Amino acid sequence: MASSVVRVDLDGKPINPLTICMIGAGGFIGSHLCEKILNETQHKILALDVYNDKIKHLLEPDSLPWAGRIQFHRINIKHDSRLEGLIKMSDLTINLAAICTPADYNTRPLDTIYSNFIDALPVVKYCSENGKRLIHFSTCEVYGKTIGSFLPKDSPLRQDPAYYVLKEDASPCIFGSIEKQRWSYACAKQLIERLVYAEGAENGLEFTIVRPFNWIGPRMDFIPGVDGPSEGVPRVLACFSNALLRREPLKLVDGGESQRTFVYIKDAIEAVLLMIENPSRANGHIFNVGNPNNEVTVRQLAEMMTAVYANVSGEPALEEPTVDVSSKEFYGEGYDDSDKRIPDMTIINRQLGWNPKTSLWDLLDSTLTYQHKTYAEAIKKVMSQPTTS
Numbered sequence: 001m002a003s004s005v006v007r008v009d010l011d012g013k014p015i016n017p018l019t020i021c022m023i024g025a026g027g028f029i030g031s032h033l034c035e036k037i038l039n040e041t042q043h044k045i046l047a048l049d050v051y052n053d054k055i056k057h058l059l060e061p062d063s064l065p066w067a068g069r070i071q072f073h074r075i076n077i078k079h080d081s082r083l084e085g086l087i088k089m090s091d092l093t094i095n096l097a098a099i100c101t102p103a104d105y106n107t108r109p110l111d112t113i114y115s116n117f118i119d120a121l122p123v124v125k126y127c128s129e130n131g132k133r134l135i136h137f138s139t140c141e142v143y144g145k146t147i148g149s150f151l152p153k154d155s156p157l158r159q160d161p162a163y164y165v166l167k168e169d170a171s172p173c174i175f176g177s178i179e180k181q182r183w184s185y186a187c188a189k190q191l192i193e194r195l196v197y198a199e200g201a202e203n204g205l206e207f208t209i210v211r212p213f214n215w216i217g218p219r220m221d222f223i224p225g226v227d228g229p230s231e232g233v234p235r236v237l238a239c240f241s242n243a244l245l246r247r248e249p250l251k252l253v254d255g256g257e258s259q260r261t262f263v264y265i266k267d268a269i270e271a272v273l274l275m276i277e278n279p280s281r282a283n284g285h286i287f288n289v290g291n292p293n294n295e296v297t298v299r300q301l302a303e304m305m306t307a308v309y310a311n312v313s314g315e316p317a318l319e320e321p322t323v324d325v326s327s328k329e330f331y332g333e334g335y336d337d338s339d340k341r342i343p344d345m346t347i348i349n350r351q352l353g354w355n356p357k358t359s360l361w362d363l364l365d366s367t368l369t370y371q372h373k374t375y376a377e378a379i380k381k382v383m384s385q386p387t388t389s
């Protein structure tokens with residue numbers, strides 16, 4: 001519950017209640033951010049999205065303690081004249097709306113580019129023209145590949161952090177060729193970052209850019225055939241959860257050699273709340289938000305999730321828990337991958353004093369407990385239905 005004690009910022013100054021226009025509030029990150037803001041602050045939320053399933057529990061019933069502080073607007077920002085008015089009514093806009101599943105980047109590159117660049121343009125423009133603060137969600141994918149990935153496999157320099165740690169103000173953005181349409185998303189996100197940055201430099205827009213590094217946890221994406229299309233391909237957490245729930249082998253794309261750092265959504269959301277409530281420390285900055293201590297290869301992630309799920313569900317793991325697939329088979333033509341993603345934490349540490357807390361084992365334990373509770377019965381039902389041939 002939000003306490004009546006006056007909240008203070010990192011410099012000890014009282015925080016006035018804000019009205020926040022949150023675009024994409026019905027998604028994975030948005031749902032956790034809404035929950036946190038409603039539970040712990042007095043801020044008001046104008047929640048914009050095309051869907052609200054993931055925030056239904058925050059909207060109903062009317063007797064909820066924060067009922068007057070969240071208002072849902074079913075809006076597609078591609079074409080809705082209400083957008084500017086809602087931004088004008090707010091102190092701060094947070095833009096989370098995007099197509100952000102890799103399976104779409106090379107198969108629906110136009111939708112990906114429109115969603116991540118063109119559709120975000122009016123949001124930036126309305127904030128700039130109306131003197132409103134903007135927190136824009138970008139991605140760690142803007143870094144693309146590491147410099148180290150271009151070194152010979154046996155080069156000792158590959159072990160040198162200078163060749164792989166990703167720094168907001170120093171690392172280059174390295175993408176593949178245009179035929180590798182995987183990079184359509186990263187490229188669109190990079191251009192909108194540059195636009196936001198330029199609005200800050202030329203027109204004084206007060207902005208913060210967030211680069212999430214694989215935030216994971218409950219409510220991420222969908223389970224194909226249960227709360228999303230059967231043929232849909234979500235991000236890796238939901239792909240692996242789906243396989244575990246169905247007792248099918250986890251698919252390792254191109255050997256599962258790529259590396260990722262995973263951060264627990266609840267840790268990451270704390271960083272976002274610090275940005276919201278400390279504008280003087282957050283404005284004008286780009287922040288990596290990730291957990292450099294939680295690095296694994298995708299193969300290791302599969303092994304850990306298999307072990308944790310066996311524990312959570314009480315069902316023994318499959319004898320052959322993984323299977324290799326090529327990226328062409330899994331994602332189609334034009335897929336490419338980031339090799340390694342370690343966030344440098346200097347800027348977020350210095351400006352906001354934020355550090356992630358949760359280990360990968362712990363976050364997988366709570367997330368897979370949620371997946372099992374939420375989906376195990378539904379999957380049994382789906383799997384017992386006769387398939388149409």
Ligand SMILES: NC(=O)c1ccc[n+]([C@@H]2O[C@H](COP(=O)([O-])OP(=O)(O)OC[C@H]3O[C@@H](n4cnc5c(N)ncnc54)[C@H](O)[C@@H]3O)[C@@H](O)[C@H]2O)c1
Pocket residue numbers: 023024025026027028029030048049050051075076077078095096097098099100115119137138139140141211212213214215216221
């Ligand atoms: N989850 C991560 O680890 C991660 C990593 C890097 C970047 N990001 C970025 O963070 C943001 C949120 O990601 P998420 O994981 O919550 O994704 P998500 O898909 O769960 O949420 C995005 C939400 O935006 C909504 N949306 C999309 N287009 C819209 C439109 N035209 N009008 C209104 N609503 C629209 C969707 O319905 C969805 O609810 C995205 O910008 C994404 O690129 C996330």
Ligand SMILES: O=c1ccn([C@@H]2O[C@H](COP(=O)(O)OP(=O)(O)O[C@H]3OC[C@@H](O)[C@H](O)[C@H]3O)[C@@H](O)[C@H]2O)c(=O)[nH]1
Pocket residue numbers: 100101102138139140141212214234235236237239240251252253254256258260298337338
């Ligand atoms: O079933 C699967 C799914 C995915 N993978 C692999 O697992 C890795 C991670 O895949 P994810 O689906 O989580 O997506 P990525 O980490 O590549 O990109 C994500 O990162 C940052 C965000 O901007 C986006 O949410 C998304 O682009 C990739 O190497 C992918 O090839 C598998 O091996 N098997």
